[in-house]
Amino acid sequence: MNDATANISLEARGLQKSFGGLVATDNLSLEATRGEIHAVIGPNGAGKTTFVNLLSGILKPDGGAILFEGRDITRLSAPARVNQGLARSFQITSIFRDFTVLENVMLSVQAGQGHSFRFWKPVAKDESLRGPARELLEKVGLGDRTEVIAGNLAHGEQRQLEIAISLATNPTFLLLDEPMAGMGPEESQGMIDFLKALKGDYTMLLVEHDMDAVFALADRITVLVYGKAIATGAPDEIRNDPAVRAAYLGDDATDDANGESA
Amino acid sequence: MAELKNPASILTLIVIGLCAVVPFLAPALGEPFYVIVFARIMIWAIAAVSLNLIMGYGGMISFGHAVYLGIGGYTIGILAFHGITSAWIQWPVAIGACAFISLIFGAISLRTRGVYFIMITLALAQMIFFLSVSAERYGSDDGLNILTRSDFGLSFFDLNDKLTMYYTIFAVLLASVFISWKLIHSRFGVVMRAAKSNDTRVQAVGVSTYRYRLIAFVIAGVMCGIAGLLQANFERFVSPDMMNWPRSGELIFMVVLGGMSTIFGPVTGAFVFLMLSEILSTWTIHWHIIFGPFLVLVVLFARGGIHGLLTPRASRDE
Numbered sequence: 001m002n003d004a005t006a007n008i009s010l011e012a013r014g015l016q017k018s019f020g021g022l023v024a025t026d027n028l029s030l031e032a033t034r035g036e037i038h039a040v041i042g043p044n045g046a047g048k049t050t051f052v053n054l055l056s057g058i059l060k061p062d063g064g065a066i067l068f069e070g071r072d073i074t075r076l077s078a079p080a081r082v083n084q085g086l087a088r089s090f091q092i093t094s095i096f097r098d099f100t101v102l103e104n105v106m107l108s109v110q111a112g113q114g115h116s117f118r119f120w121k122p123v124a125k126d127e128s129l130r131g132p133a134r135e136l137l138e139k140v141g142l143g144d145r146t147e148v149i150a151g152n153l154a155h156g157e158q159r160q161l162e163i164a165i166s167l168a169t170n171p172t173f174l175l176l177d178e179p180m181a182g183m184g185p186e187e188s189q190g191m192i193d194f195l196k197a198l199k200g201d202y203t204m205l206l207v208e209h210d211m212d213a214v215f216a217l218a219d220r221i222t223v224l225v226y227g228k229a230i231a232t233g234a235p236d237e238i239r240n241d242p243a244v245r246a247a248y249l250g251d252d253a254t255d256d257a258n259g260e261s262a
Numbered sequence: 263m264a265e266l267k268n269p270a271s272i273l274t275l276i277v278i279g280l281c282a283v284v285p286f287l288a289p290a291l292g293e294p295f296y297v298i299v300f301a302r303i304m305i306w307a308i309a310a311v312s313l314n315l316i317m318g319y320g321g322m323i324s325f326g327h328a329v330y331l332g333i334g335g336y337t338i339g340i341l342a343f344h345g346i347t348s349a350w351i352q353w354p355v356a357i358g359a360c361a362f363i364s365l366i367f368g369a370i371s372l373r374t375r376g377v378y379f380i381m382i383t384l385a386l387a388q389m390i391f392f393l394s395v396s397a398e399r400y401g402s403d404d405g406l407n408i409l410t411r412s413d414f415g416l417s418f419f420d421l422n423d424k425l426t427m428y429y430t431i432f433a434v435l436l437a438s439v440f441i442s443w444k445l446i447h448s449r450f451g452v453v454m455r456a457a458k459s460n461d462t463r464v465q466a467v468g469v470s471t472y473r474y475r476l477i478a479f480v481i482a483g484v485m486c487g488i489a490g491l492l493q494a495n496f497e498r499f500v501s502p503d504m505m506n507w508p509r510s511g512e513l514i515f516m517v518v519l520g521g522m523s524t525i526f527g528p529v530t531g532a533f534v535f536l537m538l539s540e541i542l543s544t545w546t547i548h549w550h551i552i553f554g555p556f557l558v559l560v561v562l563f564a565r566g567g568i569h570g571l572l573t574p575r576a577s578r579d580e
Binding site: 121 | 444445447448449450451452453455456459460462463464465466467468469470474477
């Protein structure tokens with residue numbers, strides 16, 4: 001880890017975020033090395049989604065810094081971060097439900113091509129958008145669903161589309177907020193295989209509840225409890241870490257509140 | 263708009279066709295008054311089309327949209343009052359004034375969402391309304407008569423000629439529908455529609471939606487302002503009432519009645535709304551008793567408005 005400073009894609013330094021009296025992120029530091037899948041796990045209300053929102057720019061931290069590819073992006077807006085190559089997916093499926101599958105992805109391709117102050121040429125015939133969008137949908141396995149209205153897709157397919165939309169922005173880094181949320185075992189396995197195939201092409205920060213998925217995918221795991229990182233390490237180290245076991249088994253019963261964070 | 267198979271497209275063609283022939287048809291039927299009625303309706307229809315652009319496609323429910331009718335109209339009125347009657351000056355100034363005001367109003371109101379957006383657009387518009395009420399020099403409440411119509415200095419294009427006036431309005435209406443149609447299918451329009459459906463997601467693919475909403479707001483303001491300058495020329499009169507808040511409410515209703523987020527719906531909506539109030543008011547002075555419940559029923563049972571009802575599900579969103 002120490003010799004790899006030059007190889008760090010995303011770094012959080014002492015991030016701090018509170019909502020009123022609730023500390024959702026508490027002096028949280030984390031480094032994601034290029035090409036790895038770094039999982040973030042933790043019980044409900046541990047501040048996982050808050051962490052993703054801080055990294056993606058939806059929330060601004062009260063303190064600390066975020067560095068992406070060596071640049072300080074702490075004050076950048078969410079769209080500006082995406083344009084630097086830091087894309088995210090959402091825990092609650094966030095797609096354009098009344099657009100077709102193809103149109104969903106075309107918007108990302110469009111966003112990647114610069115500003116959209118183009119008022120006249122119809123998008124529907126624009127091969128510079130359709131081409132890359134179709135190609136990407138082919139890649140994620142939605143190639144035969146391009147003309148379906150996104151809201152009519154099966155849940156698992158919607159989760160795939162969710163990630164396809166993020167991929168189409170041409171990122172180097174993917175923030176995945178519970179990609180397996182609401183999936184059955186079969187669909188989850190499909191998503192695991194899918195993410196495995198992406199491994200190496202993107203650095204990924206994977207926030208996930210599904211432990212099977214985490215241990216199947218992650219190179220390293222950070223455990224969050226009450227907004228704090230209590231451990232970081234390889235999957236085996238984490239599995240055997242006494243502090244982690246305590247947090248998950250509930251031995252650490254001295255703490256009270258476990259408010260769900262935003 | 264493209265396919266003629268669905269009833270909504272047929273209705274669109276009927277309305278356009280009717281507008282095209284009314285100047286000849288109405289006098290032939292012994293009802294020349296309907297030429298004036300149609301011209302008025304078309305002016306409202308332009309305003310409704312412009313509102314639909316931001317409300318239907320952008321999710322921005324402006325409750326102050328009629329203010330641009332007033333700004334466009336009053337620019338013509340005030341310039342004419344000071345002896346400036348050239349259309350080449352009047353029209354660009356009116357358009358510029360609407361662009362400027364809508365840019366400022368948009369920049370302020372687009373920082374809010376939902377009910378707050380509705381209230382702030384209303385408040386800003388009422389500010390201009392009260393300004394016009396207090397402008398004694400320009401007639402206050404009583405309004406301002408416009409002695410001469412905008413003068414293009416062209417012998418073949420004179421707005422005092424009834425047919426020229428009528429078909430100018432007709433052409434502007436067609437242009438506004440066509441421009442809306444082009445806009446919403448362009449890259450700009452896609453961003454606007456996507457931001458309506460899921461703003462956070464649009465930001466998460468790298469687009470700052472605020473600027474796009476603002477430009478859409480300005481385009482709609484200018485388009486409505488053009489309706490206002492036409493109204494001033496047609497009626498040769500402007501008054502604060504043309505931009506009072508009930509007018510903004512009526513515009514919203516025309517859009518909803520005809521079909522929000524349908525290209526031609528607002529035009530149909532303006533026609534049904536104004537024709538119905540015209541006809542009902544000749545039956546009884548208590549016509550609101552019939553009109554009110556009718557509007558309520560439309561909102562309750564025809565969510566997509568008239569065009570929504572007539573459009574098969576598969577080809578919606580055109």
